[in-house]
Amino acid sequence: MSTARTMQPPEGLNHRAISMLRAVVAGRAQISCSSEPDLFIDNVPCCDQFTAHMLAHAGLIEAATGGDVGDLVPAQLTAEGVAAIAPAPAAA
Template structure:
């Protein structure tokens, strides 16, 4: 959830590779396995094509945050 919150706050960038790495506040995220899983499951994505671009939440990512916030 912390990764999704960081993306929602505009603090994250992603690499554009097939295994997209996540960077928060300019530093590589320490749990890239979870970052890859979130990207492949469709919770976050790069905002546009490129090497290292802003990350954004998908509809599923926003829904996951909304459910967690309410619960």
């Protein structure tokens, strides 16, 4: 009998979105300065820009510094982004 549990993503976020947020936390992500910010991970454009846009518009990620339109700058999590990937408290 296995005691391993399947880790479920926070409500509303799929595994890809969680992975993207974790890449931001690890300092591996850059974001373009734009009204539709694109996410780059390890200097490669993210394969799911729709999710990148959703994370930015939902206020989970943002540019860590300012820049001109089109510039790539480090990405960072917002307080909401940190809360989104925080471990859920253990059930009593």
